[in-house]
Amino acid sequence: xxxxxxxxxxxxxxxxxxxxxxxxxxxxxxxxxxxxxxxxxxxxxxxxxxxxxxxxxxxxxxxxxxxxxxxxxxxxxxxxxxxxxxxxxxxxxxxxxxxxxxxxxxxxxxxxx
Amino acid sequence: xxxxxxxxxxxxxxxxxxxxxxxxxxxxxxxxxxxxxxxxxxxxxxxxxxxxxxxxxxxxxxxxxxxxxxxxxxxxxxxxxxxxxxxxxxxxxxxxxxxxxxxxxxxxxxxxxxxx
Numbered sequence: 001x002x003x004x005x006x007x008x009x010x011x012x013x014x015x016x017x018x019x020x021x022x023x024x025x026x027x028x029x030x031x032x033x034x035x036x037x038x039x040x041x042x043x044x045x046x047x048x049x050x051x052x053x054x055x056x057x058x059x060x061x062x063x064x065x066x067x068x069x070x071x072x073x074x075x076x077x078x079x080x081x082x083x084x085x086x087x088x089x090x091x092x093x094x095x096x097x098x099x100x101x102x103x104x105x106x107x108x109x110x111x112x113x
Numbered sequence: 114x115x116x117x118x119x120x121x122x123x124x125x126x127x128x129x130x131x132x133x134x135x136x137x138x139x140x141x142x143x144x145x146x147x148x149x150x151x152x153x154x155x156x157x158x159x160x161x162x163x164x165x166x167x168x169x170x171x172x173x174x175x176x177x178x179x180x181x182x183x184x185x186x187x188x189x190x191x192x193x194x195x196x197x198x199x200x201x202x203x204x205x206x207x208x209x210x211x212x213x214x215x216x217x218x219x220x221x222x223x224x225x226x227x228x229x
Binding site for chain 1: 117146148153154155156157158161171201203215217218219220221222223225
């Protein structure tokens with residue numbers, strides 16, 4: 001089967017660094033996406049990884065290890081507005097020539113003062 | 114300003130009633146998707162469409178129907194056969210085709226459906 005696992009909840013302090021992990025087991029691999037979703041709102045795209053290594057975008061970075069079926073999202077200099085759910089999504093080879101994604105259940109991050 | 118518009122934001126369904134959720138995009142995207150999101154769960158794919166006049170079932174299509182008569186529009190009907198329709202429904206679009214491999218899906222603001 002296809003499965004994506006993320007921690008359900010995390011708590012961190014304003015100004016700190018937090019790492020949100022995502023492990024996946026899919027039929028093949030054609031890329032991994034991270035999205036941010038504030039409560040009751042649309043998910044917004046954060047990052048995309050298809051090759052091993054670290055992709056950095058300002059305060060957010062995403063890492064991928066294809067051999068381990070593992071990714072993480074790193075958030076630096078946490079701000080209160082970073083309190084949200086973070087969704088990991090994988091595009092497997094069963095998606096064929098489509099943009100179909102498999103989503104994890106999401107990690108709810110609470111940033112405290 | 115390009116984007117995806119979902120309406121209504123809130124919708125209530127009576128027993129035995131069909132309701133239709135609207136999704137319109139002006140991003141010129143070929144592919145469109147409907148997801149259902151329940152509390153504590155990830156997004157589950159209901160239906161998707163890669164091109165006008167064509168659509169495919171996702172993982173949880175039972176009790177739902179769609180149409181894709183125009184590139185910009187992908188309405189979702191929640192039928193009376195869907196016994197547990199209360200959820201947050203999200204519509205998304207992406208470039209589609211061979212260019213879709215690295216392109217993210219863009220989401221609308223969602224419709225929250227409840228049973229009366």
